[in-house]
Amino acid sequence: NNSTWAPDANNRVWIWLVADNGDLSIANGYALTFDNNITTNGELALVRMDNGSAGAVLNSTNYTWTAGSTVGFEVIHTETNTWYIKVDNDGGFDMLLTLSGCPTDNTYSTGTHMGIYFEYDATACDDLQFDDFTMTQCGTPASYYSVDSGVASGAVWNTDPSAGIGNGYEVIFNPYKEAFITNSQTVTLDTDVSMMNLQIGHGTYGEGTLNVSASEAIMLTGNWTNNANFSAATGSVIFKGTAATQSLGGTAASDFYNVEVNKEAGSVVQANTVTIHGALYPELGTYDINSQPFTLLSDANGTGAIAEIKTGADVTGGTITLQRYIAPGSQQTWMNLGNGLMNTTISDWDNEITTTGFTGADYEYADYPFINVYHYDESASGDLDQGFTAPVNTAEALDHQFGYLVYLETAAQNIDATGDFQKGDVTLNLNFTSNNGLTDDGWNLVSNVYPSAISWTDVYNASSGIGSTYYVHDGDGFNGTRNYIFYDAVSGTGTASEVIASGQSFWVKVDGAGGTLNFNEASKTQAASLFERQLLELPVLGMKVTSASSSDYCYIVLDENMSHTFDSNRDALHLGGNSMNQSVGLSTQSADEMFLSVNNIPGFEEVTTIPVQFKSPVAQNMTFEITDWDEIPEGVCLVIEDLTNGQMTVLDQDTNFEFAAEAEDGIRFLIHVSGPAQMDVSPLACYGDDNASITANASGEGVFTYTWIDELDNVVAIHEDVESSTIENLAFGNYTVVITGENTLCPATSQSVYIDQPTQETAQASGLTAWCNEEGSGIITIATNADVYNYSILDANNTLILSETLVSGESMVAGLDGQVYSVELNSVCSAFTYTIDLADANAINAAIEPNVATGVLINGQATVEFDANASNADNFAWTVNGTAVSGTDIMQYTFESAGVYTVAVIAENAACSAQHSIEFTVEEFNAVEENEEQITVIQMTDYLQLQGGAAMRGAMVYVYGTAGQLVKQERISDENATIYTADLAAGSYRMVVRNGQSELLNHAFVQGK
Incomplete structure (x- = not known):
């Protein structure tokens, strides 16, 4: 009671303890009420609600709710249908008192909702507050047994396990009911269910079978017990109870698709053999393997996984067995394999596949001198082929961070190993050794470290100093290219999957020390293979060549942030296949002559030809096709020229042609980039000019008609029956040329050119005053947005101080005195003049001036006044022959003897100071007249x-x-x-x-x- 609330005709509250409908206006159930329309003034009542209105008042009592107090209420409904109301008057539930009267009522036994109804007038809108609701089921859960076969939502259940066939009824399960699959019946789960315990088979009532229809889920707040038969399909079993321990056991092994642990506290403890086809999802709480057999199965449909172990979740208690299914192939081939387990050895693989060429292998080197298992040492000198390292023997550790290349037989194989699994975040420090040049150095063969597929995009984004592309050898699987396939995490291009499978090794490249490959739990994924773009929607041109036995792909990606030269972080080098597979190769050549599978360029505007490298190990017939034509700019004309036969083909999304190949390896094709015409633009030099020109030269041979149109759809010019066309005296804007004629090569008939308005030139000159007018301490800074400019600096007397020509960027001129300067700046398009005053307003110039030229001693004294002439000074320090004397801006001094005196002053203000001295002569009075001029x-x-x-x-x-x-x-x-x-x-x-x-x-x- 947040105020002085009390029930009256306009203020009442019902707390629905249980209701059978979400619409309380028509619900049946029970409510705790303060409602004067139901009981007398101020009474607390337990009321049975019938069709949304008060039915029987089961119990009521006078209750005074003190203003501003918090009260705890507890209502109990027992298995014998007795109702108790308890109240704690100081809040909480630790001092509960039972109100008198314990009625019984069992009119309504099942409800699926609870809620609050609060009716109030405007003055009481916030007088009541509600919090800390808890609903707890007490007693023994109701047990239901299968007595018929059928779907789980059908009439197959009975509380009497001996009721017999035909006596089943429907049951809506909830977390306080349990199910037993018994009596040799088969129950098919056709909907998601929640229950406390599920047991398949019963020692007394016989075995049974539970089949999941498709992807239905079973949520358990209690235990899973499988003593008979269970078929999971693609369904899930979810453990979500609050008990400290939930058991996953039984006398029979459980073969799950998905298992999810989502407990607020406690653990799920495995008590028998478990296999998983889909994934174990540790969302919240602990899954305890409990040293029981736990296998992640792999087959042609996929591989089981331990999904992301989220915050508050864990998987503990034992080792796991991790399988990796290898599909059958048409020939023996090299495969990229990895091992997502720790504390295993080569012998774990040796038990599953044929190994050759090393100690302990099925065929040791002496018997079969071909090694079929390698990992890779990046530091080895020489080209890329020189780093492959064979195992010493089968006892050698199968490093879960190493990647391996394994030569496999053609039959389907299922490799498994048992060991500890990696969990948590993992950082691999990648190696870089400068040995043989950019194309051969920095290659690291690594492995997916988790017993789960991972998203390459997520791993790349979390990593540092690595290229965005991973590579894997496609001997006879995936797309059957018998080449290295790849995936670029930035552009989303490539022939490999965005998802890297569990047990998969792959290549990554670094071009310097310090690169790291960072795996984290969040990079795990249970999604299918993804080929759609993940980050950027970039224009992509994809090409493919195919022979009878192999194929290869390459891509051109348009990204305005890239260049035409090789970028080790974004471009993908072409690896090709291997000599055993006799695979074909296709790549494009960058401006710095690197052969690339993914070639990122800023666009087609700055390039006229792109060389295409083609390799064929033997003479054979080939097919060339365009596989990707995504967001290629309109108006671009791409023509591929076959340098062997001279054939010219305009490229589009449907391009597909055949050609004959020899045994060759070199530049076979050129992609010519143009529009309907080659456009040569003479741009505007200066802002506001109108002297630009455009020349169009149509793609093709012969004469054409050129119609020029400006951006207002005005026809600027028409030139007929000419090879090329030029328009002149153009201001900035968009101009379109429409080309007609029989000999046009490209399908587009128009092409637009935009003449940019040059940026209006601006300039500025600023000065840093000469400190206290100290000589040479002033600075003038000159800046303009012109590409190059000339400038001159003249002093106050119009004398040239400095002149520079063809300057770019900012100019700073130092060593200037404190005076007024004139700065003259000019470029091709503009001229500017500035007046810069470098004089310091705080500067002081002192110059002592006596009021007489010579002092004359009369009667033994000569009094002279000295003026410092330092009007900007606040303080003055005078000396005569080094002896301090008092004075301000004017100092009066009485000399008492003849001689030459040094009179000096130091004049100061808060910022500056100046000093000056003079030699002053004092003479004896001479009464003798000397009048040389006869005055x-x-x-x-x-x-x-x-x-x-x-x-x-x-x-x-x-x-x-x-x-x-x-x-x-x-x-x-x-x-x-x-x-x-x-x-x-x-x-x-x-x-x-x-x-x-x-x-x-x-x-x-x-x-x-």
Whole structure:
């Protein structure tokens, strides 16, 4: 009770304990209710429900359900049809109290549903919550015996095993009933059933036979006991009980198709011999072999398997016997075999097949010097044939990770071995030894490590550093090619199956160290052989040649992400057959002259011919045919030329022709790739141009009519009775040429060409400022999407700093000073100009300037002001002859002796600093007039009159006080000047006249009021 819920006319709840129909409105059964429409206010009631409505109230009691409390209810119906209601008022089921009254009712004995009916008004929509429902069957399961033969869903059952023929009735089995197949009756399972225990045969009531009709399933919550006869067809036995142990036994061996373990806990324990044709499916829980015989059977219809062992599942308790059926062949041949078991030896195979050529073999080397069992050592020097390694003797381990090639007789054979099986994920480190070149190095002969078929696509996707194709020798099985067949996991092409069988060895290739083949439980599959594409829907052209005794295939796959050269991860090298089989060969040649069974190319647009390698060991008649023509682009014309007889054949999905072969091995055919015409396009050079042109040259000989149409269906041009046709001055867009004439080679009559609009060129230039305007610390970066370009950099004075031509990619120019630059960039199509300022806004330029050129000691002192001229600085450190003095941007200093002084400043801000120093001269006051220019000084009360020569023009007049400070200055514009002194205080002064670097007058005077 999540709130203060209580039953009333609009709020009531029925919990259907059992109902015989999923539609509760018409169901019969029993319910626990709070419903004032059935009982008095607030009563808890057990009610028999008849046709969806309340029938008899079997028990009721007043019950107060405290607001916000959780209550546990338990209802028990006994075998004697007595009903008990128990309540735990604090939730859970650990303090259950039995309510008074124990009614009996057996009106309804069987139900298949339970459910909840909750009627509420809007204010009580979430007041009740329900959880933790458990339904438990108690007591002894009902036992049913077969008293008639027939289908399991028919009238063949009776609880009395002695009822006799004709007295059977139908039974709907459930997990709380058990069945006995007895009285020499044959029961055919015609539907899926669930029950507790199943026993075939009975010590007292005789044997019986259970036949599965097709793929029906038996789900058991208890035990399987087979004491007589069982035929599984393709059906399944599923163990799904909650008991700690379920038994799989009996006095007779059980021959299953599928067995599934799907228990939430506990195990299924095998108690007698078990054979499996289909698979053991460990979904959940443990299958315990319990040291009993367990065999995965193999025949012409398939091989038994242990399927994916899923999380929470396991198979334990013993070894298994794994069979591998070999179909009969028309001749002795080499077969790829593997062993999916551990702790076995060559002798396990020696007991099943004829072995020759090594110690312990049926025919040892001295008697029969032909070895018929090999594994492969990739590290052996030489070509691919040099790595085959024979066993020393039959005691040698049969490695479950090695692949083997075994020469077998023609008769059908069934190889088996007994040992521990591989489970869990497995990583094989593949070998690569650089010995003889790309085509011979890196081949690893490996085996399917599991007692189950695997998906090559899943294994490849989980692996690393390997090619996408596996190979297996098809001596006389599969497709009977007597060649190596293959499957590519990426394109889904090939002549082998996508599924690699249990007990199958196969070749994989790596082209460098570090490749791994990674098997995992999820890669197991019980699907049939798959040839459909698994990953990519890629266009595929498949070809086949066939002789009277062998055949071979090759494929061209169109993938825009590939190239025309060999790709070791995707292309498949052509292995061919072997000399004993005298097999034919067919492959295509890549641009780097590798012969490929699967040749991935980006498309037909960039290739005009594809060489086709053909091999025939003897002179014979051959057939060439197209086997795959999937999603080949429309308008592509493929013509295969026979270089021996000159025959030209247009390829399509129905192509099939015969040709005569000699004993030969070389390029026999050329596939010519074209459309109805050879199209030569002169593209647009620049964005927005309209100067493209197209020339069409029809496939065939003679003259043709060319009709050109643009993408708006406008006729651009018509050229009649010409060998080729050209249209010019074209803008971007799609253009179609329709070719008519009697001599066209390809069936298509039109071909389209799209003229691309070139990308509009863009450019950018950016700068990295010169730090604090430090010399040579600035950088300019230039970039454009043009293929090549030229650029120039000029400084603030328009002086060329750098010029580069035919540049591609990004350009970075360093070593620039902090100033403004001009960048000029041009390409075939565009020109750009940029102004880049590399000056650092935080930079400081200090230049000390004194307020007088020379300090003059008057009365023993000369006071001078020094300006740092560093307006961007916040802090200043001044020194005079190395001694620190105080000052800001202007420093005033009083000299007390004549001499030459070094005045220096360091100006700083948060980012930059600068320093500067000058040599400053201080002189003694000299009362002696030196007037080389004969300047006459006439002193009046308020002014001084200066009369001199031409040197006076432009001179500066400086007037210093007694402390040497500058108190007045002005420029003389003529040969005579008047210097007003009325604004000077009374006292002694010195007047200095300078013109440039020449001192014209040094004159002392006293100003008096």
